[in-house]
Amino acid sequence: MRFTERLFEKVSDIWEKTHQHPFVVGIGTGELPVESFIRYMKQDYVFLIDYSKLFAAGAVKARDIETMAAFAKLLDETLHGEMDLHREYAERFGITDQQLEDTKPMPINLAYTRYMLNVAQNGSLAELVSALLPCMWSYREISTMLATNYPGAIEHLLYGEWVKMYSSNEFGSLATWLIDLLDRLTEGKPERELAILEEHFLTTSRFEYMFWDMVYQGGEWPV
Numbered sequence: 638m639r640f641t642e643r644l645f646e647k648v649s650d651i652w653e654k655t656h657q658h659p660f661v662v663g664i665g666t667g668e669l670p671v672e673s674f675i676r677y678m679k680q681d682y683v684f685l686i687d688y689s690k691l692f693a694a695g696a697v698k699a700r701d702i703e704t705m706a707a708f709a710k711l712l713d714e715t716l717h718g719e720m721d722l723h724r725e726y727a728e729r730f731g732i733t734d735q736q737l738e739d740t741k742p743m744p745i746n747l748a749y750t751r752y753m754l755n756v757a758q759n760g761s762l763a764e765l766v767s768a769l770l771p772c773m774w775s776y777r778e779i780s781t782m783l784a785t786n787y788p789g790a791i792e793h794l795l796y797g798e799w800v801k802m803y804s805s806n807e808f809g810s811l812a813t814w815l816i817d818l819l820d821r822l823t824e825g826k827p828e829r830e831l832a833i834l835e836e837h838f839l840t841t842s843r844f845e846y847m848f849w850d851m852v853y854q855g856g857e858w859p860v
């Protein structure tokens with residue numbers, strides 16, 4: 638069995654729970670309150686600033702030029718492709734780029750990015766990829782699930798662009814590249830090392846769920 642198949646099984650419960658989360662379902666039905674989506678966009682924008690640094694760390698840790706170049710492409714894709722989507726949405730809501738950048742991360746957002754940045758600083762390339770992969774892979778699963786289960790989702794005036802971008806083949810292939818990379822990096826690795834990678838994958842899958850819940854519930858600091 639490929640190592641990533643084992644990972645997929647490990648997180649099946651939390652990913653299933655994510656697919657049923659009212660925020661995710663609300664994007665599909667189009668019934669998500671717009672204030673929740675604005676909160677998500679702003680939090681996600683600052684999330685992506687930190688997240689893109691993980692790709693820079695991946696380029697540093699890579700052992701060959703091809704892998705370095707692929708991480709550099711991911712970095713560029715996030716800062717331009719994906720964050721353009723957020724900037725376009727923000728413009729529709731009358732939010733400036735500066736306001737987006739000045740967003741203060743909520744507790745779960747901060748904990749999630751600090752967890753991954755810590756792995757980026759202290760762990761191996763395989764650890765880094767295990768920690769950052771649920772973000773990319775779970776979005777591919779969520780957006781293709783939404784496009785299949787809610788055929789109108791892609792045309793929705795507000796949330797359609799979101800579903801379209803994340804369910805695109807281009808985005809899907811970025812996740813596939815990382816999945817294949819992790820399988821290559823873990824070939825022949827001892828169980829003691831694999832268990833650490835599995836733990837990172839489960840932890841950040843849980844953070845993904847908590848991120849959706851944070852932007853749905855409010856998720857602010859107590860005072």
Ligand SMILES: Cc1ncc(C[n+]2csc(CCO)c2C)c(N)n1
Pocket residue numbers: 681684685688711714715716719771772773776808811845848
């Ligand atoms: C909390 C959160 N988790 C996952 C993603 C999805 N995502 C982040 S980077 C990337 C690929 C390259 O841009 C993808 C698909 C997100 N936006 N926000």
